[in-house]
Amino acid sequence: MGNCRSDSSLARYVSVNATTLSLPQQTELTNRCPFQTADLTRSIDSQIIGNSITSYLFKKEAFLSSDDVQSPGAALAGVYYVFGRTADGCYTEPMAVTVRIDACQNSISPCMSNPATVVARIDSMNWSKGVVYVRGKLGGSAERASWQSSGGGLFTDTGLQTRYLLSEIDRQRGTVAFTLTVADPDGTGPCVGATDQLTAVRAESSRLLTEAGKQITDKLTSGAVVAVDESGEGVFIPEGFSPNGDGIHDRFVIQRVPPDVVIRLEVYNRWGHRVYMNNAYENDWDGTTNQVSTGTGQSLPDGTYYYQVRLSDGREFARFLTLAR
Missing domain, CATH: 2.60.40 (Immunoglobulin-like)
Known part of the structure; x- marks a missing residue:
């Protein structure tokens, strides 16, 4: 206020040096018979882990926001991307790893060495509005799953994350059971599918x-x-x-x-x-x-x-x- 002025501050200079972190690794992998999958962790140089790189991520595409590889230890043929992470939170450039699967005698099916798994959960529910939000997560050799309910309501989407519209039966019972099912990945073969179940219950204090x-x-x-x-x-x-x-x-x-x-x-x-x-x-x-x-x-x-x-x-x-x- 008035004519008061502060002394001028001293100049401060900040410099940022760009560095590119690389992740030495093996860029091509093959399976080890009799298995028909490859272990992506074999692509990592073990001497790097625990030194400058403290952990690593396996991704399906060459950017961090892409989907994770569900089972890095049992990867099918294809191209995958590995990111290293330092202790201070920096990430390396993505390194591509190509997996080739060779034929084996008396081979073990991928779904045997990497069984299908599925987990279901409830994100939120609102009985007064007749809506339950559910979500599923797949693992192993699981690729697709389907939702079912005990009350005959409607699922508004066929994906893993969906909204369920309560039926009159659900409302009358005050409860509805959900089942998330992964089909048998090899039909009549030795592998099996997977299921997970959960139940949504209206609290006794809820009065619609x-x-x-x-x-x-x-x-x-x-x-x-x-x-x-x-x-x-x-x-x-x-x-x-x-x-x-x-x-x-x-x-x-x-x-x-x-x-x-x-x-x-x-x-x-x-x-x-x-x-x-x-x-x-x-x-x-x-x-x-x-x-x-x-x-x-x-x-x-x-x-x-x-x-x-x-x-x-x-x-x-x-x-x-x-x-x-």
């Missing part, structure tokens, strides 16, 4: 709460969802409709929504594909799709669909509906 109220079943509406807020006013969402042109329940009509509240509606089929979306829904859905991927304007087949309703006042509801003409 939404962010701004609670969900109950209205006995007078055959299972329709009535969302009751603190004021006692409810939003009525039917359990289904019949768009057959007879003038009765031809539209999916959400009732008891305040006039200043905007409705966002999304509907998914049993395979997790979105078939309808409207960010300002006005109770005019007639059972046709408005999504290009499912044929805009086409009538949807009868069946069970999963919907998500989001209101602009913060309330959200997610359940199943029945479309029956």
Whole structure:
């Protein structure tokens, strides 16, 4: 403030010297009969480990963010990349290692020396919104896996990381079991697949709460969802409709929504594909799709669909509906 000034500071110079770390290694590997895989760790110069390089990574491509090699000790034919890591966190340039697999008499199948493994886990779950997020990890000779549930809900993706939409059975039970299965890698051969199971359980304290109220079943509406807020006013969402042109329940009509509240509606089929979306829904859905991927304007087949309703006042509801003409 005022006319006060500080003394000038002394200049400080910082220099950074670029260094390139290399990782001496064997760049070509072959299997050792009778095994039909190669050990990538044999490519590393053991005199380097524990000296300037303290650890190493095996990658499928020549950059650090690429996928790890699942089983470096049992690699199939191909090109892999090795990174060394120093104690201060620096990485070497990637070094390519080519694996060649030679034929052997009385060979041992790769899936015998490197059995398939799988691990399943739950990332998160929200019973009030009807969603459980699950994730899987493969190891050994496992290449693909498939999810199954005990309650007949929908998986929105076929990959290892997916979202599961709870079914009515899941909600009633308050629990759902998941199974992640890796198929037998060699069919009728000596190898076997792998499975892992886990169970998601709704906490006893959970009462199907939404962010701004609670969900109950209205006995007078055959299972329709009535969302009751603190004021006692409810939003009525039917359990289904019949768009057959007879003038009765031809539209999916959400009732008891305040006039200043905007409705966002999304509907998914049993395979997790979105078939309808409207960010300002006005109770005019007639059972046709408005999504290009499912044929805009086409009538949807009868069946069970999963919907998500989001209101602009913060309330959200997610359940199943029945479309029956």
